[in-house]
Amino acid sequence: MSSYDVIVIGSGPGGYVAAIRCAQLGLKTACVEGRETLGGTCLNVGCIPSKALLHATHMLHEAEHNFAEMGLKGKSPSVDWKQMLSYKQSTIDTNTKGIEFLFKKNKIDWLKGWGSVPEAGKVKVGDEVHEAKNIILASGSEPATLPGIEVDEKIIVTSTGALELGKVPRSMVVIGAGVIGLELGSVYARLGAEVTVIEYLDAITPGMDPEVQKTFQRMLKKQGLNFVMGAAVQKAEAAKTKAKVSYKLRKDDSEHEVEADVVLVATGRKPYTEGLGLDKLGIEMTKRGQIAVNDHWETSVKGIYAIGDVIEGPMLAHKAEDEGMAAAEVIAGKHGHVNYGVIPGVIYTHPEVANVGETEATLKEAGRAYKVGKFSFMGNARAKAVFAGDGFVKILADKETDRILGCHIIGPGAGDLIHEVCVAMEFGASAQDLAMTCHAHPTYSEAVREAALACGAGAIHM
């Protein structure tokens, strides 16, 4: 039996970051992981592999649509799917090996196997029981499928199967117009599949700024994605080579069916806590099946903490990372902190979509007076030069104080641009602070400055 200051269960972005921070703070640390490789869903079957496929297929899209205009003539590249998957795998491998290296560097023991907590202060991995003064539960999440749908990861797939298809399907039905559905739907649409997205609500990407939602859906339609909105999927059945999806339109209850080679179920994820032994420990759960924690990420059982997708909040790798660092600091007797008001969200389609902070809807609901500064990428020289003039930056600021309250971007590099607004918000900046900061020309970031200017005396290039 080994004895540790901290044992982290799960090596996803929440768990491995927590483990590294614990070790850096001088705590003897181990991390339990049952997969063959470290990195959890994000590195193995989520964020990272999907970005590789998004990148490769975006290159293809550029070659097919924009090369000729730039004077790059010749045959468009053809798709070698096996090679694309192996490129995707190599991206995963370098990243998962990177975590292994960081574990060694920080002297973190990788306890290989699936962990459970038989009692406070103990973690069981296989037949071995280890002692731990503190335990961090970071076991992540799993796809939440629908009743009436049996996933086989070949014809009816979750994001995991969608990253490993045997061949590019001719047709694909995506259930759910959330982040996963739209990112992976884009990948297969660019590869030539006829993609139909079926969404229960009347707008895509729930919770996002309505103007962004509309612009985003228009752009995706232009890229070839078909949408069936306001439709509740009730059943999907796989036959030998195809699947049939049944849905009901909410407006008139009419029933419809659609067939496709592959069906991607992207209707959300749920906390993965199976096998941890939480029932026996008496750990309090929320009504939505998440592990309940206090504002120090400690569960109802002393010495057991939980972070990431297993607790409340957006299921985002970077939110889990921040919680991992903060929980480690709390355990080490420091003051861990996460600012939940400044957690960016990014959709890595083309163009990217990013947001942080309040939306107009949340501000209206709270009865707060705000102003809007908006700037179109059509007024940004750099964006126009690379066929990326569609989209905009929208900054929301307090009407009285001018303090930045939120930002919504759809356009080139949105996922990177959003961070200057995050930093500004962390420092409590006003829109004028951002507007008075010199931005290099010609960059996409000038559109952020222009949106900030539009909160005051007005944007220049509009």
Ligand code: NAI
């Ligand atoms: P999601 O919650 O973002 O979207 C699910 C969609 O499915 C919703 O729009 C919902 O209305 C719809 N839906 C549910 N039941 C339905 C039915 N019966 N018929 C039709 N539509 C139905 O979930 P998603 O995309 O699966 O993502 C899961 C989690 O993973 C999210 O929390 C997301 O933030 C995270 N994620 C984040 C990424 C990123 O940050 N880029 C990438 C991938 C996942």
